[in-house]
Amino acid sequence: MSTHELKTGPLEYRTQEGQMSILGFWIFLGAEVVLFSTLFATYAVLFGRTADAPVPADLFEPGITLVMTFLLLTSSFTCGLAIHQMRAGSLKGLITWLVITLGLGLGFLGFEIYEFIHYAHEGATLQSSSFWSAFFVLAGTHGVHVTLGIGWAVLLIIQLVKRGLTPVTSRKVFVISLYWHFLDVIWIFIFTSVYLIGMVV
Amino acid sequence: MQLDEFFVTGEPLIYGGMVSIVLVTSAIIFLLTYLKRWGWLWREWLTTVDHKKIGIMYILSALAMLFRGGVDALMMRVQLAFPNMNFLNSQHYNEIFTTHGTVMIIFMAMPFLVGLMNIIVPLQIGARDFAFPFVNAVSFWSFFFGAMLFNISFVIGGSPDAGWTSYTPLAGAALSPGPGQNFYLMGLQLAGIGTLATGINLMVTILKMRAPGMKMFDMPIFTWSTLVTSFIIIFAFPILTVALALLTIDRIFGSQFFTLTGEGMPMMWANLFWMWGHPEVYIVILPAFGIFSEIIATFARKQLFGYKAMVWSMILIAGLSFLVWVHHFFTMGAGALVNSVFSVSTMLIAVPTGVKIFNWLATLYKSRIQMTTAMMWSLAFIPSFVIGGVTGVMLGMAAADYQFHNSYFLIAHFHYVLIAGTVFACFAGLVYWYPKMFGHKLNERIGKHSFWWFLIGFHVCFFPQYFVGLDGMPRRVFAILPEWMPLNVISTVGAFGMGVGFVIFVYNIYYSYRYSKREEKGDAWDGRTLEWATPTPVPFYNFATLPEINGRDAFLSMKKNNETTFDEERLEPIHMPSNTGQPIIMMAILAFASFALVFEWIGLAVIGLIGTLIMMGIRSFDYDDGYHVEVDEIKKIERSARGL
Amino acid sequence: MSKNTKHVPVQHIIGFLLSIVLTLLAVWAALGSNLPVAWIIIAIMALAIIQAGIQLFMFMHMTESSSGGGHVPWNMMFHGFVLAAIIVAGSLFTMSFGFHHDHGSHTDHQEESSHQHD
């Protein structure tokens, strides 16, 4: 069936395989929504159960979280630009924007690691209470997703350099762009319901 | 760690288990070597990405698991019928009911149904294979290694013993130290990943790979049930993934989610577990409904009554299944409002289910029922399931549930729905599609023996349990009061009846392999749906050509119009995926990592995880496009298969 | 929807600016305004949902017709978010609300201890 290749439209949609992979990934993202919402639910239920550890309002800082948010929002934007370049047929533009995206992602990760270490020094660790367990696992799961995304994107950049823009590589890049935007969606909710509400309540 | 801590010691039954594992394994190795079949095994089975072969491997594993779970069940029944014989002590009994429940739900019911879906769904919609054959193989091996990891626990490290629901704080590190509970967590996690991937795979397959002209409301009902099931899988399994991960982190890395220390919240586990657990019940029951619908329509020689109502009721059941989870812990004291809300939502499920029952009965109206074995399983399902269903409604009434909860009334209820629903469907489906899979039917006479043994055994086993439950007998006890004895003895007799039924069923597989007439045509039962349009054995590419489909019961109209799936004019090369060893290797490495995590060997686990990631990287760089089956070869295969 | 023929990705730039503005608005609502806490939570959650919509519709090409996916991506996201609401709200409903009861002095220990830090 792959022989029936479309002649128009974005490269990634032209083959049946391409369409199916992208559709499958959307469905996977549906599952990811549920995965993260379970973590959010756990966090919400365990909210306030800090036992002897510090309370979030004392540790969360607006500055650093805002910087992290802007880093990730910008990386989502640059990732969108990368796809724009890809659809315009520019391999060089695509790779450039992808690399910028990854740089921003690495910056985000750096801040997150710094933040975690900082909290641990203040006495809030994974083990200290159920609230902090929920916090670290929720934020950490997002962080692990970002890390995997970076590793995955690096592999794709190598493939792009080797093979150029084909239906297969452009499909792969499109899928990771979905993943990256999705992680931004999740971060928006972490930023809002964990950090902002944690600072307010 | 000392060896005697690593291996479970001191139980004669477990030594027996060890010996038989060693014997069976060496027998298999010997046979494979003696018959020089290692290469065949690797090329034809272990590296296959063919949905039909993967489906067969699912079903074989599920039958093995049914045997294991069934032996557990019989051991429990023996203990309860002769509590003074001291057949099992308390600890051993706890381990056995835990593994019985887990194995039956996770490693028997689901893989059996997934196996049938694997084989049948692509054939029913006229597809070449799954949307992602590679992922399908990964799914199977993750299930397989998950099941192996879970099952090895009884000889290495010790079985989990906190019930299949694994409630915290009992299952937490403080109250259940040691690897037993970790086996449960890692085994389910591993299998769960595969199930989620299968759900996505099936959904894309059904949405994107239907035969030309086949609209959604033209799909065979089993395919519909698969689609709805995959929807539930996609939205329910991530909850399990998270719940298991949280408990794993609790146990291995010392977090405080479900602990008694650090202001943890043990009840949150029950909440998360049942948020997955209730939809899970429908994951194993909806495909069963689909199977029965197909079989009843086929052998009633009549189209399904109220097709659209059947589909919509399945969709409604799927939606409601996410809104009722609290009925598993009404007794938690969540308050009158919570209990009332969930009581009503629970009972509402009875409405679409009732609609389905009546539709099946109406399908029988003015039909011509052929009493084949598959049909008998399907017919027996209706009244048996109704008993389970009405008692389910009773359990849903929270105020009454305070008396039913945790009692044998509950046990009787869910065995009535899960055996009469799922297990009957597995047997019915296997009998029905057996000729499509293996090229010969199962013997009808022996099949009916096995049916009657199993059916009567089932009712004798579980019907008394309603009453012993109402007499106050709680579940999961290894010692009972004298007044519960008579009903328990009856139950045990019934359980052995079911055991005999199963043995006859397995014997039938052997007998039919030896003596059954080989199928010459693909259409063994004068079927209605597309899977019967292919020749038997099904060519590895499934369909050479497909006519334009319009309307339901596609094969029925094809037969009317004298169409086949072999139109020589329209032959084109068919693109096929190549076999690959990557899935089994990838999952073996992940299983190794999980095993290391069970014993909390963090270093080894990290190595295993890195290995898995490397395998995924290798896969990413793998641009193997598969190959094409040329027109001449298709012609040759189809002609010989169709005797042209 | 697809902008691949144009050279300036207008939609992306609008989306980006909107998300920056909405983020700042949420920060102001949470930390700068004097609204009651309940209103703050409602307001910033609403802003988050709008932002998620921006990502999905303006960045992720969710409704692109040439994808061949039909309504499925939209459908999966919609049901995913419905499920998310059920899971979060349902857990809070059954897990926190439930353990209140109105007698004597022993009520709501966990509530007290969880709010004493507030």
Place this chain on the structure above:
Amino acid sequence: MKHMTKNKWFSFFLIGAVMLLSGCNQLVVFDPKGPVAQSQKDLIMYSLIFMMIIVVVVFVLFAFMVYKFRDRPNRKSSDYDPDIHGNTMIEIIWTVIPLAIVIALSIPTVQTIYDLEKPSAEGTDEEPLVIYATSADWKWFFSYPEQNIETVNYLHIPTGRDIEFRLSSADSMAALWIPALGGQKYNMAGMETVLYLQADEPGVYDGRNSNFNGEGFAKQTFKVHAESKEQFEDWVQSIQIEKPALTQEQYDTLLEPGLTNTMAFSSTHLQWVDHGTNEGRDYSIERHEDAYGKLLHLENINKSNQPQEVGE
């Protein structure tokens, strides 16, 4: 063979009905000894009527269909119509009827749920008797704060008065179930659930933990002695006079996972810990951290494992 199918079902159903009708008066849930169990029995009986109707209707229809439309020689050809695909009217009917049944079941269910959350109407002349029922692996502590006494693994209650059980657990989750008096509720550490029960008839009833909580689960049972108000007062007095006070040291020893005999004390453990509070949730875990992994090797005939009825 085909004929058998129908008969088999019919006989199953008959046997079931007979067992049900004859068994009703002996099964403990159908033999209530108090208003709570009575209201639950009433609800179950009410639902059972609907369920029997459904079962009868389905079974009769099923038997008719299978018998009438089985494939056999010389069937009338008018009895076979493969093209019936549906009938909107009849489908609406069999959607509406189950819906009506669900509504008919929901109303009394919700009513009973709310009723069970407060003391029963019959016992309004007196305040409920408060008993703290605490589960610990694998024993029961019953503390009577007003009387300042505590019993282990047995319970005395006055008849005709509401008992307000305040349930909690020192470690694993349990459930207090006295089927003759009414349904169960969970005991959980760090939380307190309330269960109202009442006995109308004097007698000795079985009570147990019904929620699986480990090796000693099957043995975590107790007897409930329901007796007249005067007898209850006498019993309380005798405990207050004859039994020693409970020391924290002794209590901590008793908390260790394992089985114990029945005991009674003239003071309660509530003076130093209430496991239903956040502060009391890890009391036992901290003291017996290493004891939870040990096996009791509990076997059924080992008499020394079983709680003995002493000290009453």
